[in-house]
Amino acid sequence: MxxxxxxxxxxxxxxxxxxxxxxxxxxxxxxxxxxxxxxxxxxxxxxxxxxxxxxxxxxxxxxxxxxxxxxxxxxxxxxxxxxxxxxxxxxxxxxxxxxxxxxxxxxxxxxxxxxxxxxxxxxxxxxxxxxxxxxxxxxxxxxxxxxxxxxxxxxxxxxxxxxxxxxxEEKIPLETVQLAYVPTEEITPQTTLDFNEVKGQALAKRALEIAAAGGHNVLMIGLPGTGKSMLAKRFPGILPPLTQDEALEITKIYSICNLLGKSRLLTNRPFRDPHHTISDVALIGGGSTPKPGEVSLAHNGVLFLDEFAEFSRSALEVLREPLENGHVTISRAKETVSYPARFTLVAAMNPCPCGNLGNPLKPCTCSPTQVTRYKNRISGPLLDRIDLTVNLNPVKFTDWKQGTEGETSAQIRARVLAAREIQKKRFAGTSTTANAFMTSAQLKEFCKLPSGADTILESAMRKFGLSARSLDKILKTARTIADLEGKADIETKHLIEVMQYRPLDRKGVADL
Ligand SMILES: [Zn+2]
Missing domain, CATH: 3.30.230.10 (Ribosomal Protein S5; domain 2)
Structure with a gap:
């Protein structure tokens, strides 16, 4: 039968x-x-x-x-x-x-x-x-x-x-459950870590504020103990709240990975910080029965890669696809599956393998070749996809003494939310959610160069050997800085600010 x-x-x-x-x-x-x-x-x-x-x-x-x-x-x-x-x-x-x-x-x-x-x-x-x-x-x-x-x-x-x-067989009843889907107004981020606990590092905090405001990727380079991980862990606290759709999307991904546990709907932006020994499959997704990887678990949130240069070369290269497209495609013999992976990358690395290059107190024990090889692990095409690079210096005594008087995460977040509000109106009716994800057409429409800026960009292009992709990134990031100031147009000073976050570019980290 x-x-x-x-x-x-x-x-x-x-x-x-x-x-x-x-x-x-x-x-x-x-x-x-x-x-x-x-x-x-x-x-x-x-x-x-x-x-x-x-x-x-x-x-x-x-x-x-x-x-x-x-x-x-x-x-x-x-x-x-x-x-x-x-x-x-x-x-x-x-x-x-x-x-x-x-x-x-x-x-x-x-x-x-x-x-x-x-x-x-x-x-x-x-x-x-x-x-x-x-x-x-x-x-x-x-x-x-x-x-x-x-x-x-x-x-x-x-x-x-x-x-x-x-x-x-109608021998026993079972209760039918059905809940109406009630969208709540705002799902607030919950992190008890505050930016005012990090002393000094004004430039890095500013870079993270710009990153949060426009969805840009950040690389922090600095000596051990300069607060790279402290800053990264506080980053989710200045991000905009999840929308219902975003929350549902990430909850679906966690459901597929059997990671929901006791949570009903995920209400915080994910923060994933995989170790640098992670396999390519665990990072990107895949396997004999394909499962989303860390990049998808970080979807709509933050992927923090500490010791960035210690990740395997192949792992760093496979990151390029999600950084560029916001999703990963996994091809297998009989099928191709795609997982969303639109995250903000926050990467951190030491200036050299021993970590002391540039430290006034401890000598660096690396040979110049070792330093070059270490920095060159981050390839040009990967650097092209990072909008903001910032050098962290050892904390000064005066900054340390100042204690916790820096800005709070709530103060920074208020500016981020205002800038995001401008972007929401700008991209209404399109699938773009932030400046970092603008299409070429949107870039043309919303990122007009201020007069006289051509020469700045041209000399920067020559000096740093900038690629066309880097130039686009510079414009998108300048757009975010203008939004943070509530300015309708990009101004020359916005471009100049972006340039200080791009010390690496195509020449590679080796020329720093
Ligand atoms: Zn060293």
Whole structure:
């Protein structure tokens, strides 16, 4: 006999409906799953067999064929256990005709433990959101209930396969949950770290303010102990609040990576700081069953790469795609998936391998070749994608003595929010969210050069060997500085300020 259920799978960060057909025919006992299942889905057979037996049902000793459609879509994840088990119970007529008929009304997702209880599975939120158009009630594991609430789709959460069967037979009731999606006005960032705790480093603080105001990437170069990590960790506190759409987008990514934990909707901009020994796959995403990497977990937030020059050359080079496009594409034999990865990069590095170059108190023990090799790890094309580079000097005694009298994060954030408000109006109706992400056409329209600025840029281009991409970056950053001042046009002084944040450019760090 043949039975059908509806499930879903993830591709990229979207869910796709999958039809689960189960056929049971006479013949030697066999259990096959076809329709492009990946390794995780194939393992489902063992769990389903044990769960059916341990729930007090018979596992049919016949030829069982499970077909997952559409055929061309790769199926991944453990959520197919429950729809397959339900299909087997229906096809073997262990469910009554009315109960079998009812299965059609549901979207069924859940991993089964061997005892037949339902375990949480990854990606429930994007699958529920994408499948809302089907108009079906969802069946999800109790541990995924918070994600169900965010999706605003109606759902039930049986604890076991047996409980679900009893519900379908109308022996027991199960409560239907559906929360209306209520957008809140503003989701405020929560960080207790304040910029006024960092002494001195006015130039670096200014660079971070510009970065927060326009979505620009920053590289901080300085001796150990100059406060690079302290500054980076306080950066999220001056960023604008997440919008509902942004919050939903990052919550979907965390759902796919099974990282939601007890949070319902992520309300803070992510701050990710992977160690420099991270693999390329963990940084960018991928693997045999593709999963988002750190760059996507930092989406709509901050990716902090400390010891920037210590990351592997290949890891640094793969960063170029997300920095340029705001997403990563992962190609595999049978499919290509894309994950959003629009983050603000905050990178930090020492001036040399031993960390003492330029330190008046400790001598640098590196050879000139070592220093050059170290700095050249950051290639020209990668530097091109960093808008602001700033040198941090050892903190002066006077700055240190000044204590905590610097500006607070709240004061800086107020200026950032005002500049973001200007950009929101400027880019209304387009997909651009900040100056850093302007298209060429927008650059032309909104970043007109002040008179006399041609000569400054031309001499800078000659002096630093600037690329066309760097020039675009300079204009976009100058636009942000003008926005911070509430100026309608870019002025020469804005361009001059940007130039002091571009000491590296195409010549590489080696010429510093
Ligand atoms: Zn050194």
């Amino acid at each position: 043949l039975a059908n259920a509806t499930a879903a799978t993830i591709k990229g960060i979207e869910g796709f409906a999958v039809s689960v057909e189960v056929d049971i025919a006479p013949g030697l006992p066999n259990f096959a799953v076809v329709g492009l299942p990946d390794a995780e889905v194939k393992e489902s057979k063992e769990r389903v067999t044990a769960a059916i037996r341990n729930s007090g049902f018979d596992f049919p000793l016949k030829r069982i064929t499970v077909n997952l459609g559409p055929a061309e879509l790769r199926k991944s994840g453990t959520q197919f256990d429950l729809p397959i088990a339900l299909g087997i119970l229906a096809a073997s007529e262990q469910l009554s005709a009315p109960a079998r008929e009812k299965i059609k009304d549901f979207l069924v997702l859940g991993e089964l433990a061997l005892d037949g209880s339902l375990r949480p599975c990854a990606g429930v939120l994007p699958m529920l959101i994408s499948c809302k158009t089907l108009g079906k009630m969802a069946i999800i594991p109790p541990a995924n209930a918070l994600e169900g609430q965010i999706s605003s789709a109606p759902f039930i959460t049986p604890h076991t396969l047996r409980e679900l069967a009893d519900y379908l």
